[in-house]
Amino acid sequence: xxxxxxxxxxxxxxxxxxxxxxxxxxxxxxxxxxxxxxxxxxxxxxxxxxxxxxxxxxxxxxxxxxxxxxxxxxxxxxxxxxxxxxxxxxxxxxxxxxxxxxxxxxxxxxxxxxxxxxxxxxxxxxxxxxxxxxxxxxxxxxxxxxxxxxxxxxxxxxxxxxxxxxxxxxxxxxxxxxxxxxxxxxxxxxxxxxxxxxxxxxxxxxxxxxxxxxxxxxxxxxxxxxxxxxxxxxxxxxxxxxxxxxxxxxxxxxxxxxxxxxxxxxxxxxxxxxxxxxxxxxxxxxxxxxxxxxxxxxxxxx
DNA sequence: CCCATCCCCTGTATGC
DNA sequence: TGCATACAGGGGATGG
Numbered sequence: 001x002x003x004x005x006x007x008x009x010x011x012x013x014x015x016x017x018x019x020x021x022x023x024x025x026x027x028x029x030x031x032x033x034x035x036x037x038x039x040x041x042x043x044x045x046x047x048x049x050x051x052x053x054x055x056x057x058x059x060x061x062x063x064x065x066x067x068x069x070x071x072x073x074x075x076x077x078x079x080x081x082x083x084x085x086x087x088x089x090x091x092x093x094x095x096x097x098x099x100x101x102x103x104x105x106x107x108x109x110x111x112x113x114x115x116x117x118x119x120x121x122x123x124x125x126x127x128x129x130x131x132x133x134x135x136x137x138x139x140x141x142x143x144x145x146x147x148x149x150x151x152x153x154x155x156x157x158x159x160x161x162x163x164x165x166x167x168x169x170x171x172x173x174x175x176x177x178x179x180x181x182x183x184x185x186x187x188x189x190x191x192x193x194x195x196x197x198x199x200x201x202x203x204x205x206x207x208x209x210x211x212x213x214x215x216x217x218x219x220x221x222x223x224x225x226x227x228x229x230x231x232x233x234x235x236x237x238x239x240x241x242x243x244x245x246x247x248x249x250x251x252x253x254x255x256x257x258x259x260x261x262x263x264x265x266x267x268x269x270x271x272x273x274x275x276x277x278x279x280x281x282x283x284x285x286x287x288x289x290x291x292x293x294x295x296x297x298x299x300x301x302x
Numbered sequence: 303c304c305c306a307t308c309c310c311c312t313g314t315a316t317g318c
Numbered sequence: 319t320g321c322a323t324a325c326a327g328g329g330g331a332t333g334g
Contacts, residue, residue: 003327032311061328084328086312101312124311126328182305191329198327248314251327268327289307290326 002083004162004196005239006251006259007061010089011146013254015056017091017116018065018108022052024115025107033103033120036080036155037130047131048079048106059144060162060195063089064153066134076134080153081120087127090119091254104129123250130155141167162196163233170229177217177225184220184228185213185292197232200245200268203293205231207267207277212301213292219302238264267293 271284
């Protein structure tokens with residue numbers, strides 16, 4: 001469910017409690033939350049117990065937390081988290097009751113904040129935690145937001161940098177867009193081209209740039225591509241400032257609170273309603289097993 | 303290689 | 319009320 005703004009809200013909420021904290025206990029309630037973990041459940045628990053968290057980082061929709069090894073091995077590893085459609089990372093008081101859909105709990109001790117519980121809860125179980133080795137980035141820039149060294153977890157290496165990353169290679173992005181014949185919306189959702197954009201913000205950015213979602217990416221002019229990237233950044237920035245988009249209790253910050261950006265959506269979820277810009281009727285149609293929302297009047301097919 | 307389809311899973315809303 | 323169906327913000331595997 002969560003896209004870049006929602007994941008960034010979680011990252012920034014976790015960081016003050018997790019950086020410099022030591023993991024005192026690991027409880028795996030449901031092994032399905034470790035399907036992406038390359039080792040066993042026991043390996044996950046054992047490697048994390050006693051580890052000290054060094055940073056909380058994000059690229060696109062992926063989170064990771066590098067930690068100091070406890071077993072004397074020299075391979076640096078990180079806890080990688082992906083929230084999937086319904087994952088939550090919650091900060092709770094130590095000993096707080098088990099949450100609904102709780103899959104994994106990390107008990108931590110922080111030098112300033114004392115004992116806390118970090119709960120990974122996930123209704124639909126598309127999300128996961130994993131331990132993964134850290135690899136050097138190919139461009140020698142920091143791995144992501146919140147990272148101070150040039151490494152990314154192996155599982156994140158194929159994910160492109162996101163629109164808010166200062167190290168995003170815009171030339172590469174424009175080259176990829178200019179080469180792809182697929183619909184621009186599909187390309188926006190391709191996390192190996194640019195990361196962090198999901199169904200909501202793809203629809204919002206295309207609405208903002210007045211581009212029809214089925215426009216072939218290679219048919220976009222340089223001017224359109226510039227406008228689209230600016231709209232992507234703008235909508236992600238605004239959503240982040242509002243604490244993200246919450247339609248229901250699924251997306252919440254680390255304290256269980258909803259964001260406010262759902263009130264600011266112009267196209268997403270508004271099929272049949274008037275376009276806020278031109279008063280035409282917004283349309284909702286099936287797209288890639290999901291839905292696209294756009295205004296056929298001011299987002300003309302070219 | 304590129305692209306489109308299908309799959310994983312659970313809960314809620316809707317229609318018959 | 320009960321049941322079936324569609325749908326939901328994700329990524330990855332797997333075919334053509």
